[in-house]
Amino acid sequence: MKIAAQNVPYVNIGIQFDPIRDEIMAEVEAVLSSGMYILGEKVTEFENSFAEYCGTKYAIGVANGTDSLILTMKGWGIGPGDEVIIPPNSFLASASSVALIGATPVFADVREDYNIDPEKIKAAITPKTKAIMPVHLTGRSADMDAVNEIAKAYGLKVLEDSAQAVGAIYKGKKTGNLGDAGSFSLHPLKNLNAAGDGGMITTNDDELYDYLQKARNHGLRNRDECEMWSLNSRLDALQAAILSVKLKHLPAWTERRRAIAAMYQENLSDLVWVPTDKDYEEAVYHTFIIQTDHRDELQAYLGEHNIGAKVHYPMPIHYQDAAAYLGYKKGDFPVTEKQAEHILSLPVYPELTDDQVMYTIETIRNFFANKK
Ligand SMILES: *Cc1c(COP(=O)(O)O)cnc(C)c1O
Numbered sequence: 001m002k003i004a005a006q007n008v009p010y011v012n013i014g015i016q017f018d019p020i021r022d023e024i025m026a027e028v029e030a031v032l033s034s035g036m037y038i039l040g041e042k043v044t045e046f047e048n049s050f051a052e053y054c055g056t057k058y059a060i061g062v063a064n065g066t067d068s069l070i071l072t073m074k075g076w077g078i079g080p081g082d083e084v085i086i087p088p089n090s091f092l093a094s095a096s097s098v099a100l101i102g103a104t105p106v107f108a109d110v111r112e113d114y115n116i117d118p119e120k121i122k123a124a125i126t127p128k129t130k131a132i133m134p135v136h137l138t139g140r141s142a143d144m145d146a147v148n149e150i151a152k153a154y155g156l157k158v159l160e161d162s163a164q165a166v167g168a169i170y171k172g173k174k175t176g177n178l179g180d181a182g183s184f185s186l187h188p189l190k191n192l193n194a195a196g197d198g199g200m201i202t203t204n205d206d207e208l209y210d211y212l213q214k215a216r217n218h219g220l221r222n223r224d225e226c227e228m229w230s231l232n233s234r235l236d237a238l239q240a241a242i243l244s245v246k247l248k249h250l251p252a253w254t255e256r257r258r259a260i261a262a263m264y265q266e267n268l269s270d271l272v273w274v275p276t277d278k279d280y281e282e283a284v285y286h287t288f289i290i291q292t293d294h295r296d297e298l299q300a301y302l303g304e305h306n307i308g309a310k311v312h313y314p315m316p317i318h319y320q321d322a323a324a325y326l327g328y329k330k331g332d333f334p335v336t337e338k339q340a341e342h343i344l345s346l347p348v349y350p351e352l353t354d355d356q357v358m359y360t361i362e363t364i365r366n367f368f369a370n371k372k
């Protein structure tokens with residue numbers, strides 16, 4: 001098989017718009033002429049459909065997927081002197097959110113599938129531990145039965161960082177409905193994306209829901225009464241209206257991501273490590289991250305053939321300058337550290353054509369054939 005050369009950018013967010021242009025523009029015009037730009041009906045509508053999609057009692061819109069982590073942990077009373085356990089292989093907001101409320105991020109290494117290792121969580125628990133934040137990295141759920149069992153045994157809260165995993169299924173349930181609360185980012189790069197920033201919190205907890213209603217809006221109980229100092233972290237109506245349109249398309253988009261992942265799995269597993277689903281899970285492939293000893297060379301070769309491939313993430317969080325005060329060193333998290341040198345994210349988004357995917361596969365196969 002020989003496929004004509006393709007241009008395969010790593011991401012191409014703009015092309016998502018054209019097929020849904022009419023639906024989106026009708027909503028945008030409705031919001032603009034309503035004059036109701038922050039919170040309000042469109043936000044409530046989106047919150048309701050998002051909660052229904054995740055299977056939770058509540059969903060609360062906020063300004064981004066970092067505030068959603070911060071506000072949820074504040075709602076549980078976590079702050080100075082407390083510790084929260086997180087994986088060192090994640091986007092840095094998983095750690096900064098803990099630090100920004102005055103608590104200490106404590107890392108626990110990951111497994112082969114990039115998600116937090118429950119055995120390592122146990123070893124990281126101290127009398128100061130208040131919560132565990134499993135990150136469903138790459139769109140695959142962490143091992144939530146094991147995480148929840150530990151949390152229960154030690155009386156800890158579980159906050160799912162589901163920023164990359166909207167719609168992912170673990171044992172019949174969606175992420176965001178597997179812990180005490182779920183945090184989502186609606187950043188343009190995520191699977192369900194706003195035309196700007198946005199975030200969501202899902203929960204079945206009445207008390208947390210009541211807190212978040214106030215906490216996202218200056219701590220206001222009503223128009224004039226402020227119960228506590230808090231952030232302005234509201235979702236705006238324009239984003240909510242756009243997101244409501246996109247949520248209807250999300251199942252089809254997810255299906256396409258999974259189909260592309262299946263093509264990579266089928267055609268690359270003899271050459272590189274590829275992620276695969278266990279029988280009880282359906283990952284949503286926010287990223288498709290392979291592992292190879294020849295990562296840098298392969299990335300350069302793909303680049304020469306106009307195929308974008310990236311590394312998520314080249315620097316584990318405990319290596320960041322911002323984390324230096326935590327006192328971790330190289331060697332503390334061997335799995336994460338090894339992965340950082342071997343991982344490569346291939347393009348995976350619904351708009352990719354089969355030809356683009358097959359060209360990427362063929363180019364990778366050529367790279368390894370030339371090595372022999
Ligand atoms: C994107 C992301 C966040 C932060 O979301 P923002 O909306 O950019 O604030 C947090 N955690 C993870 C794992 C992410 O991928």
